[in-house]
Each structure stands twice: as structure tokens, then as C-alpha cells.
Amino acid sequence: MKMIIHDLDQQEYAAWAEAPQEDVTVISDNGTIRHCTGCFGCWVRTPGVCVLKDGYQNIGELFSKCDELMIISKCVYGSYSPFILNVLNRSISYVLPYFSTQSGETHHRKRYDHQFALSVHFYGEGLTEAEMETARKLVAANSVNLYSTGNTVYFHNSLQAAKEVLA
């Protein structure tokens, strides 16, 4: 299964993307997402699922079923945009609370014996070199913590340019 998380307006995305496909799961902003409250409930109350039932509680489980995760996000200060960040904040049930040490750094242990490929398409006008460098580091760090098979990062000067590449 391929998974796409994007921050585009839903109608705009629907008009641009191909017809919905069975093996593609699309996560977009329907205005109901709540932010992570730091309760750790997805680790120690309802393991694997977020306790906030707003339609975005199963992100970790969805990660465990995808082979390819594509993120389409405006690049904001070298980070993902707020909605994409919100989704990723709600995805931590994909891993376990327990720690492992890799290359001298602690990370969370895997919950699933599973990996996916991670690609991120950042768009935005006038991105600075510093912002792009930060964004590359952010995706690389996420890739380590999500145990992805690798990561690729693309920058597009505008949303339109991103659409042309991805169409």
C-alpha cells in the first residue's frame, strides 16, 4: 500500500490527483485533527492507537501497512507545515516507547517488523539554503526514527511546480 500525506486543500488535491486508487491511502486535512497532548496514551493506555478519536488515531497502524510513504508539504522554516507536523506527531504509536541504541544515539524500538520508503516533496517560494538544509536534516532524522528504508527529499519552487512533477 502507498500512503500520501499532504497539506493541500482537499478539493484542489482531488482535482489534480488521479482517480482514487485502492492501494493508495491519502491523509489530508479535513479540519478535525487535534494536536497530540503528550499523554503517552498510544503507548501505555491503548497501545498502537491514539486516544484522541478524531479520525486520525490510526496513523501508526497505517504506517505499518504501507510500503511507500510520500509527504507533500509546504516547507516552513525548514520544517513541515503545521498539518503535516500534526499528523506526524500523532504517528508515534508506530514505534514502541522502549529505547534502543544505534550509532551511539537512543531511538525508540520498532513495534512492527516492517519498513517503508520515505519521500518528501517540499514546495514553497524563496526557500533559503538554511531552510532547505534544515529540512534535509529533519527528513533524515525522521527516516532513522521511523526505520524507513531510505529517504529522498525534493524541493519545488511552487505548488504548481510540485504538481507538474508529481502528475
Next chain:
Amino acid sequence: MKIALINGSPKVKKSNSAIMLGILEPLIRTGHEITTYHLNKKPLTPEQYRELCRMDVLVIAFPLYVDGIPSHLFRMLVALEEYMKAEREGDIYVYALINNGFYEGRQNHIALEIIQNWCSRCGLHFGQGLGQGAGEMMGFLEKVPVGRGPLKNLGHAMQGLAGNIHSRSVDESMLFSPNFPRFAWKFTATHSFWNATAKKNGLKKKDILRRL
């Protein structure tokens, strides 16, 4: 000088960001007007955004989330950029206090860069950042004097940060782990925190490990 302490933790109950701000506040209290802002229950009001534009110093404290900034704080920063562009008149210096759940404080470096990039977009001066590793230990060390034992690094860094805030100086950021062995931290976190918390919720270790 007008100083804003911004608690960017999403936790409603006592947060590690509040603990860090609580350590800093007495060190910078004298001679300054300090206002604290919380983002955990509801967004800031337009008037609060305008107040932040009239500050001399912003201190932003938050936990590291997925190698970056928690989304609710990030939304606030994006909104504040617009207010800053429209309403800021004087120079504002920004300092960051970050705590992360991993042992190594250096894992806060990307979040610090994001704050620096935000400052550039807003026309603010980035002063300094402190990044504390093993942040979840903080709540268990309240009786330990800051600057001693596991909080030795934090104490030294806080003293330096307080001095820099007083003089609105720019200084090297400091990312550090607690003065506590990593293996002992890992053991304690596993058994006294994760497993113990799950047990209170009626769960066993096999429940924590479940796959869906």
C-alpha cells in the same frame, strides 16, 4: 525589560517545559517584567500576539516532537510571524529551551535550527538555545538542586543563559545530556516509567508490544 516566557508544552498537567522555565525564572526575575504564556489549553488571543510583538525577549520552552517542534506550537509561530511583520517596532531577542525524550541532548539540534530559521523570517535575533536530553527525568528530580548531580550540566547552562538574557547577548547554543549514566537512565525509563505506567492502566508488557 519585558520578557515573555512561552510554555510550548501540550501537556495540561505539569510539564518538563514548565520545570525548565521554573528554573530560569528566578534567575532573570530581578529588574524585569515577566509574563508567562501557555499554549496547552487554547490558542493565544490576538491581543496576546500583539503583546509578544512588544516584548524585548521571548523565551520559548518546548519538548522535541518527531525531531522538530510540536504542531500546536508551530501553528502559533506561523501566526506570530504575521503579527511580527505587521506590528513589531523594536529589537526582540529569542531564546529556546528544548527537552527531548531521548538521552542525548544533541538530538535537539534540528528543532533549534527551525527556531533560528523562524527568527530570520520574522526579523528577530536568535540569542541562544539550550537542549536537555532525557527530559522525562526532570519530573523525578524536583528535589535535586539545579547544578548538582544529574542536573549539573543544566544548572551551568541555565546560569549562562540567564546572563545572556540579562544583557540580550547572542551566544553558542548548548545541547547536553544529564549527568547520569545512559544505561541507568534506559533501565529506569523502561521499568519505572513505561512498564509502571502501563501497569497502572491494567496493562502488561505484552500489551505494550501489541501489533495491529
